[in-house]
Amino acid sequence: MTDSQGQTPDTRRDFERFYAASVKRLVTVVYAVTGDLGEAEDAVQEAYARAWPRWEQLVAEGDPTPWVRTVALRLAVSSWRRTRNRVRAHFRHGPPxxxxxxxxxxxxxxxxxxxxxxxxxxxxxxxxxxxxxxxxxxxxxxxxxxxxxxxxxxxxxxxxxxxxxxxxxxxxxxxxxxxxxxxxxxxxxxx
CATH class of the missing domain: 1.10.10.10 (Winged helix-like DNA-binding domain superfamily/Winged helix DNA-binding domain)
Structure with missing residues (x-):
């Protein structure tokens, strides 16, 4: 049986295991790059959301971690560029x-x-x-x-x-x- 995106229950379980095993470290990495925890969490969640529809392809190509990390970092950098003035103000005031x-x-x-x-x-x-x-x-x-x-x-x-x-x-x-x-x-x- 497959879900609305054509994924099987085994595929869903594999993805959920991957997510549970890698999300904390990935948020830490993106947070270290951006300096903004909320932005890091948003970028990481979006990267996992983008990985899900192509999960079977990513797994077939090998370890999906570098792909998800690269997407998360690119999303974070893009967001950072779009909100440069807001981030600069945040940096001036230091971490919460x-x-x-x-x-x-x-x-x-x-x-x-x-x-x-x-x-x-x-x-x-x-x-x-x-x-x-x-x-x-x-x-x-x-x-x-x-x-x-x-x-x-x-x-x-x-x-x-x-x-x-x-x-x-x-x-x-x-x-x-x-x-x-x-x-x-x-x-x-x-x-």
Whole structure:
């Protein structure tokens, strides 16, 4: 028996399993790129809605995850471009203070990612958060490996400047990431 879109109950169950297993990570990735949780959720839901009618074809071609991720990221970027002024105002005011369940490090990372241009942000998310090799990032973004490496290098510099220790610590503003703090060396008196 098939539904109104010609899908069988097994196909529906497979899609539902895929959705349950991948939606949280995909929202996280798109949120890291956009900096807007609502926009990320909308783009991800639309990507799954677009995947459903062609689900059997996507599965037949292999893992549907890259296709859904690419569609979600493109939808998010398109939405971001259409609403640039609204997003800029949101970025000026920072993340909402009531983000549920986000660790301070996560909020700091998302805030730092906002200082990157869209190409750098996408490269960082795909390479560092999804652990994709540079060549795969280049393929998914339609860039060369050299361009991706350059974006990653520039992005690391920007992120390093924004992921520093708090202002009340001696290393604040030194451009060194908080996670890269060096241990103190103690000077021992001679006996």
């Amino acid at each position: 203070p009531d983000l549920p369940g986000l660790a301070p490090d996560h909020v700091a990372l998302v805030a730092a990612l906002r200082h990157l241009n869209p190409e750098q942000r996408r490269a960082v998310v795909l390479h560092h958060l999804l652990d994709l090799p540079v060549e795969e990032v280049a393929r998914q973004t339609g860039s060369t490996s050299t361009a991706v490496r350059s974006r990653l290098m520039r992005a690391r510099r920007v992120l390093s400047a924004h992921l520093t220790d708090s202002p009340d610590t001696p290393t604040a503003g030194a451009g060194r990431p908080a996670t890269a703090a060096q241990p103190r060396q103690e000077v021992l008196p001679h006996e």
